[in-house]
Amino acid sequence: MSKRLLLGIVIVLLITNIATLLFWNKGETVVVEEDVKVRTNGPVASIDGESISFEDWMRDLRHANGKQQLKTMIDRTAVKKLAKKNKIEVPDKVVDRELALLTSMQGIMTKEEMEEKEAGWREDIRYRYQLEALLTKDVAIDEQKIKEFYDTYKNQYNFKAAMQMSHIVVEDKDVAEKVVKELDDGASFDLLAREYSIDEDSKKDGGYLGFITTTSQFFPSEYETVADKMKAHSYSEPIKVDKGFSILYLHQKLPSIEFTYDEIKPYVKSELALQEQGQSLTADPLWDKLDIEWIFEEK
Template sequence: MSKKLLLGIIVVLLITNVTTMLLWKNDQPEESVGENEAIDTKKPVASINGTKISFQDWMKSLRNNYGKKELKTIIDREVVKQLAEENNITVSDKVIERDIATLTTMQGLVSEEELKEMEASWREDIVYRYQLEALLAQDIQVSDAEVESYFNKYDRQYQFSESVQLSHILVSDMDTAEKVYDELLAGASFSLLAKEYSIDEETRERGGYLGFNSVNTEFLPANYFDIAEGLEEYSYSEPFVTDNGVAILFLHKELPDITFTYDELKPYIRNELALQSVNQNLVADPLWEKLDIEWIFGE
């Protein structure tokens, strides 16, 4: 790739992603600093006992403290993208979905829209990580026997078990449960009703939130999963009898089993073992020499 083209790409990415480049656009009276905010770049951004801080000073500080790191991150991503395309390195959709599912279980309660935004960001990061790993491991030899032995020993850590994200309202009798259910039908908040009515002291103050649970867990009544199977995401059940009383269940999110064969995981495990064998950190620096790169911070 020519220097001119690569530098052109970097400039485009800088303009769209790096806040510090706003310093180059001071001839415009306003700049956006948030989703619904704008500032006048000709006026101070702050004043402390009469001492004014200009927009230019602010931008210079951002550039000096974060500019190099941010630009390197952008270049790293573009380097990996180009080399991955050149070497036909792709990432299995199944692997991506497994990693997204794992990351999802680490979140608390988020809206459906927020989760979609997170997933889009995660997807980019996951693809970048696996492509970087594959590129760094290209010339490192690992035997098939080593890979197969590792898979046989640790294959469970690469699989994902079906999980459900649940909340519940647990009460002592059906009459109370029916009353709560009627309030839900009338539009009341599940979380607030849990705080008001639930007898489960461990989850009541969290609005009945039970978190993500694998279907193999022993910490929830078995019929919770049977009830959850009949629900759509972001919906609640009718009252039902359980071991500890009468419950109403809310299904936030359901994540299916994602399992892999040895052949599906072989290239990913090989790359992991290759990098471990030479103590190679997961950084793109060694790949820069494969492309013709110039940047404002020099060598």
Template structure:
């Protein structure tokens, strides 16, 4: 398996974990209105065709189906946090920003508020992942030569290229472009105007969305990036001439370049190589033995 593919799988697994945690948190937020004061535990929590589901049966089902896994996840988080503090293990802000940037590029169009919420949760999960790696790898020997060789070969996969998230409306003449721009200025929605006016068949049905593009991409006209430099996030440009027609750009998100030196990446590569060499899964189970843990599902 190539290292690039392996990195992609790791990122996908991280996203899956993040999504699961977000869904759980969402469920918790929905349940927050149902506190002890609003639920009469002596009455059924649901009734279907005269057949009742009691509060007790509901609680038993929750504990049986979700309780152990959720409690274990909470214990894992606290175990890693506690041991990381004891061992002085921290995660570089720069590494966290790089991983957040990677995760951001895998999002579709996201509001500024929602993205900030995601970034906060991602920060927690990224920190947990790297601290767990460091704890599992701390007693495994990896030579500096091995780390240097790996870095020399795969350096590029750890760097992040400047990227922008764009949508566009492409029309055939300036008169139409000015009409579209006027409607934007009057408060019309960019994506709806793209569906109505854009001649780019590949993107119009998706509101003109172009996704995230690295600034060295060959798939967009060069002057798109010249225009982007003058835009703020969540804003649109005036009409401008391109090789394909007249365009109006919308900049959703701009992500700066993030690059690392060998010394900055060395501890993270060392941990990765250590776990590969020992064929360890990225789970916290064996760390439980280092702390005095008691929980309702056993010792």
């Protein structure tokens, strides 16, 4: 091999190594949250000139949450496997009822936000009910005790239909039609309510009324008639009400969900069994039923 060729190879290798070194020194860009990126060799915060590095941040996160997060992942996988093995399924109706309760405790959410949360909620609800069933499947509870408990608290297992609404109340139809025209042009319902509404109780909240059960005395009959025909995330034409005219915004509807004794009996039984045993809702007792190995295992 000629000296000229050998020298060329050495130069190429040297340039390649320098480029590689520069690349690694620059660090990688990672996404830590939507629209939030950081370089792995840079700081994530600075306090009066003193920086907190990405590496230090990651180390503290691992120490603080790494073990618990891994345990949570193991718990969920274990429950899923044992539930499948024992043929423990949670009917959609039960999940829907829990989902309705969770939703009714939330504020205003977009359709996209709701869909994103709903997926996680459904998974959490199934996990909880399957865990309860696995922890109590070998515990015997007297049938009469289950029935008595159900008769006393059966209403708490049902969900009453509700609508999440906002409204803008104005004094006359001309103003109401003006508001609707501005909504058609893309104006914010929240801002228009703050500007035009004469309902002082809801005006400061952008006209928001929250979730109202359709059987409530505070649910105007005119609203139910109109809202029943509306689609979620839409507004109405002016509605004649006592104070003048109202424009209604329907965020979403939650249907009525009711259970028979036989439908809810397994879940009442699990609830009573947990109480009787003084058992906390943890998957720890289930670990012995599977071959589980993890890096934090005690030696």
